[in-house]
Amino acid sequence: MRIKDGIDDEWMEVTGVASATTYTVTRDLAGDYAPNSNPEWKKGATIVNYRQSGDGGVYMTASDTNAPYLSIFDHTGSPWSSDNINTRLRIGNLNGYLGYTDDLYGIAIGEASDYLKYDPTNGLRIAGSITASTINIGTNGFHVDVNGNIWWGSSNTYAGATIKISSAGVVNFTSGSFTGTITSTSGTIGGWAISSPTISGGGIILDSSAGTITGGIIRTSSGSNRVEMKNDNTLTFYSGGISRTFITSGILGFNNPAGAVWSPLIQDQHIDIHSCNLNRVLPQSLSESCT
Structure with a gap:
């Protein structure tokens, strides 16, 4: 326990209780006084019971360094040593706690690497793990549910979202533009x-x-004017939806406008097609003059 007045400040440990008003104590645990020079405590002195290791209390000051502030703390035994005091929360001037080095007022909770801090200059800052059933940031913003699914937009549920990533790694977008490499x-x-x-x-x-x-069939277009390649070694040219020219297994054929095959077909021979008369297809050994 700690006894304090306007002049002295002493730590003691109660080792025995003889009666309601008689205690056996070990004095000056902090070693602040010379032997046999401990204070004579009088009626009206303040006594605070820090109890045993793991217990804690509330500390409020307007006169200590970096005051004013209120702290919630616990201790690991020997609370007269500041190294054994663990401040868990501070409200007021945050200077000297959780990395603060300036007089900024607000609230800070936690430890060096896991904390929640707010002050008007830096805003709200959070570090460490966050456990929640659902996290929503903004009405049309970012959402995470307890199953690890992530989505964006105004929907309150993962199922109703249009932009989302499941915990299994499935990505869904209703529409969008992409740049870079996928x-x-x-x-x-x-x-x-x-x-x-x-x-x-x-x-x-x-x-x-x-x-x-x-x-099976590869087409240059789904329209009536197209070229088709089939897996039976046929190449066909269409005009107006009608086969006009085809090549298959060494055969070159031409069709009339109705789709019927013109005769003769040229097979395994060179051909000479005269620009003056496209109705005739002749072997190269033959000739025809244009008029």
């Missing part, structure tokens, strides 16, 4: 499956390692 070795994009080193979907495979595009 790398993935698995997943899907618009029905296309990603599996390094290929992207595949609907029978089409893009293989970056082989430098190939594989598919």
